[in-house]
Amino acid sequence: MTDSSTPPALVAKRADSAPVETDEITALVSAAGYEVVGEVTQTRAEDPGTYLGAGKVEELTDDAADTGARLVVVDDELTPGQTKQLRDALPDEPRLYDRYRLILEIFGEQASTKPAQLQVELARLKYELPRIKAESDPQRMNVMLETGTRVHDAEKRIRELERKLDELPSPAERFRERRREQGFDLVTIAGYTNAGKSTLLHRLADELNLSSAEPDHSDKNATAAIEDRLFKTLETTTRRTTIDGRPVLVTDTVGFVQELPHWLVKSFSDTLSEAAAADVVVLVADGSDPLSDLRSKLRVSLDVLSSQGVEPESVIVALNKIDLLDEDEREGRLEAVSELAPMPIPISVTNDTNVDQLTDVVYERLPTATADLTMPNCSDAMSVVSWLHDRVTVERVDYADGTVSATIRGRPSVVERAKAKANEVSATDT
Ligand SMILES: Nc1nc2c(ncn2[C@@H]2O[C@H](COP(=O)(O)OP(=O)(O)OP(=O)(O)O)[C@@H](O)[C@H]2O)c(=O)[nH]1
Numbered sequence: 001m002t003d004s005s006t007p008p009a010l011v012a013k014r015a016d017s018a019p020v021e022t023d024e025i026t027a028l029v030s031a032a033g034y035e036v037v038g039e040v041t042q043t044r045a046e047d048p049g050t051y052l053g054a055g056k057v058e059e060l061t062d063d064a065a066d067t068g069a070r071l072v073v074v075d076d077e078l079t080p081g082q083t084k085q086l087r088d089a090l091p092d093e094p095r096l097y098d099r100y101r102l103i104l105e106i107f108g109e110q111a112s113t114k115p116a117q118l119q120v121e122l123a124r125l126k127y128e129l130p131r132i133k134a135e136s137d138p139q140r141m142n143v144m145l146e147t148g149t150r151v152h153d154a155e156k157r158i159r160e161l162e163r164k165l166d167e168l169p170s171p172a173e174r175f176r177e178r179r180r181e182q183g184f185d186l187v188t189i190a191g192y193t194n195a196g197k198s199t200l201l202h203r204l205a206d207e208l209n210l211s212s213a214e215p216d217h218s219d220k221n222a223t224a225a226i227e228d229r230l231f232k233t234l235e236t237t238t239r240r241t242t243i244d245g246r247p248v249l250v251t252d253t254v255g256f257v258q259e260l261p262h263w264l265v266k267s268f269s270d271t272l273s274e275a276a277a278a279d280v281v282v283l284v285a286d287g288s289d290p291l292s293d294l295r296s297k298l299r300v301s302l303d304v305l306s307s308q309g310v311e312p313e314s315v316i317v318a319l320n321k322i323d324l325l326d327e328d329e330r331e332g333r334l335e336a337v338s339e340l341a342p343m344p345i346p347i348s349v350t351n352d353t354n355v356d357q358l359t360d361v362v363y364e365r366l367p368t369a370t371a372d373l374t375m376p377n378c379s380d381a382m383s384v385v386s387w388l389h390d391r392v393t394v395e396r397v398d399y400a401d402g403t404v405s406a407t408i409r410g411r412p413s414v415v416e417r418a419k420a421k422a423n424e425v426s427a428t429d430t
């Protein structure tokens, strides 16, 4: 993914014990558009001043000079005080980000709708405010004044953004509104970033049955884009699909990330509230993750969903990418996942393994009513029958003795409307 025009970056990470794992932070840095050209790791206690301590700061300074790094990323949350001290200790040239500033950068680059842009700006200002305050230096009056103005401006903009966001209708509301109007079933796809959520949405969406399954490169901002990079999807995308004749709206959501701090999750909770509005949530897990990651990610995902008011019964766990596992690994992972969520479904979206089984299970969990309808056989009855085919599962239609009879299964509100339509035909045909 990197080429010569990609700006170089350094990562710094400390851990309590070896090994110091830098794969995830490296993936995040490249998602932000940089190439990691060096790393500094340590396994000693956190330095209360510069977080890394003088020796490592010197190492970073040398590496930055050698590589021309434009960014230094510390894989942890730096306090406002640590940010200032480390900033002062490092040369001016590379910018300094901690883990969360980096995530905000990625979010900012990907946000393409107005609400997402406002949310990212707000999250960034809230992150920066205590750090701007920490920069104030009581010995230098002019800096104080300058800082005072920046604090004031940031606080003013925060209030402005909060007001603007309040005035926007929430996506969950729009979602429910659509459901009410059209009698759609609603399914939300949730899970960690890179689990394969957008890939699954593409596989399920009706439109793709008509055109080729090749990803569309013509529209750079196309949502639900699939790419092997983190946070590809930042806004929810909804597509229509049909399961056994029932029209279903499927929504793809922002991926979770490990150790996402609470305030950051909150700023994107709108996307999660779509999960709460859904009839079924398909929680996609990356089966190719190491077992311990798989467990911890699943645990966090289930917690986040439940904190959004999603009932455990409406969550279906899909263990994706099983094409990358051998028989034993597959069994082991299924067993581990079963301890956290009942009956996970092993799938491979790219190999089209068990995706139909997954949709069957989704169908079983949708709110369902059944009815037997009888109408006189006339042209109005025919249009009711075609209306039924667009909205419910039609289990049987019989034409006999001048009547049309049908057995249907579908969303309770839609089944009610169907009954009313059939009654209308019977009443007007005398
Ligand atoms: N081997 C394998 N790879 C898969 C499968 N499903 C998806 N992928 C790949 O996993 C990567 C991430 O897929 P996405 O669908 O973009 O993941 P996502 O969950 O939408 O990610 P975010 O939008 O970042 O939250 C892509 O490279 C996909 O091609 C699968 O069944 N098997």
Ligand SMILES: [Mg+2]
Pocket: 197, 198, 199, 224, 225, 226, 232, 233, 252
């Ligand atoms: Mg996606």
